Amino acid sequence: MENSGRTYSGKEVAVHNSRQSCWIIVHGKVYDVTDFLDDHPGGSKIILKYAGKDATAEYDPIHPPDAITTNLKPEKHLGSVDLTTVEKVEMKITDEERARQERIAARPPLSEILNLHDFEAIAKYTMPEKAWAYYSSAADDEITNRENHAAFHRIWFRPRILKDVTKVDWSTTILGQKSSMPLYITATALGKLGHPDGELNLTRAAAKHGVIQMIPTLASCSFDEIMDAAAPSQVQFFQLYVNKDREITKRIVQHAEKRGIKGLFITVDAPQLGRREKDMRQKFEAEDPSEVSKADQGGVDRSQGAARAISSFIDPGLNWSDMAWFKTITKMPLILKGVQCWEDALEAYDIGLSGVVLSNHGGRQLDFARSGLEVLVEVTTKLKEKRGLSFPNEKFQLFVDGGVRRATDVMKAVALGATAVGVGRPFLYAYSAYGPEGISQALQILHDEFEMNMRLLGARSIKEVVPEMVDASNIHLHIVSVPSDNLYESNYERLQGASLREIKNKL
16 A cells, blocks of 8 residues: 655665665655566666665656556555755766767757758767667667668659749648648657657647647656647647556546547557667666676566666557457547558558558667558558559548658658658757757758748649659669768767677786
8 A cells, every 4th residue: 555645754765775675766756666676677776876865867768757656566655755855866977978068068050950860960969878879779780770761762753844833832631630741740759868848849849830749658758748738729649559458548548538639549560679779788888797697697688778668568469359449448530550561551441440650660670671651652552452542541541650851751752642751750859959949940941841842843732742743663672772861871870789898907
């Protein structure tokens, strides 16, 4: 039973500072995490560092707000603490952090950031290393991650001329909701790793620029906090990881609908987490070798970095029969996020879902999965052949995400039948590097790119961006000679292999 009525002093908590008795403070509440140490996916060292202390600053960026209350039994929720009696944790500034602060001071002014690649370039040098590793990492050898972007290079334009393009309009509707552009801010976890306001940066920028934000299950901010920050009548979608406990899932879904969410995007490409080795290597570097050994002996896998630490509740048993159940608990449009072949898109259409996101989870799940763009060409071809459908289609909408860096990337997907395209990492990099002004500037850059490229393509509205305006004949060829994308390639950080630890001289 939760002892929520008890208030402890800082000294009372401080004596529980060992592996044998480990208490921590998070948001003014006291928790006994002794029995959780060996099960913590992020390792025990980071918890023990804050044993008997206030761990809020370390906890917040890499955990959803309810992670601790969900994972600890109620009897481990010990009560409150008088924060005036808690000794402040001394934050030592390391040489690495000092160097990072110097790099932040050396950022170019925002006016010199010309494209989404530029935000990534600055974020790479100014974000904390752990945050960069989590945002940029992808599965295994990161082939699919890079292919997501490269696929757009295999689509070429066939512009039309002598159109009156004095006025061009690239606004559209997504699931019946108005959007100023044929893109949405797709769901990405742990927004506070890049900025203290986390996903709220995206919410505010989406309102300002008239685009739709998809709220993630694993946000750093709480769902209600994000909804409360929205402007009146602002449209938002919700991305759902399905919990093994269906009652929890039902409660989340129905609460989202009650709060006004306009579309439920059910993630279906993550029955198990992919191996994201950049992120994993951060975990190893943060852990004591002796603690890793203990974990190995106990058979507990804690090697998955930040990603693993937040996703253990996801149900690997999710299957097609569950879709009928979802229809009984909500009237929101249901979209499957993570469809990777035409057969599954056809199944989704046949059972009456509202659409699919053709996605490989940003290259973070199965390496060598094809790009959403390539799957889009396959899906539109096969669904026309099998069911006589043409796209874009109001009754069954196709979305693509992964690899987008330019408005021209979005326009290629739209020409090939997508209703809209999801953009994720570039917006994280934008606010990580420049705060709320950065994400606003990123959306403005895309706005300006749309205006120019709509004119150059000869399209006065999104409806005029049609299949005849692109040549997709090479989309299924995975070795083609195209000029290198220097901006993208200079931002890509190569995977590092294992190496010797620093060797100290005997002298």
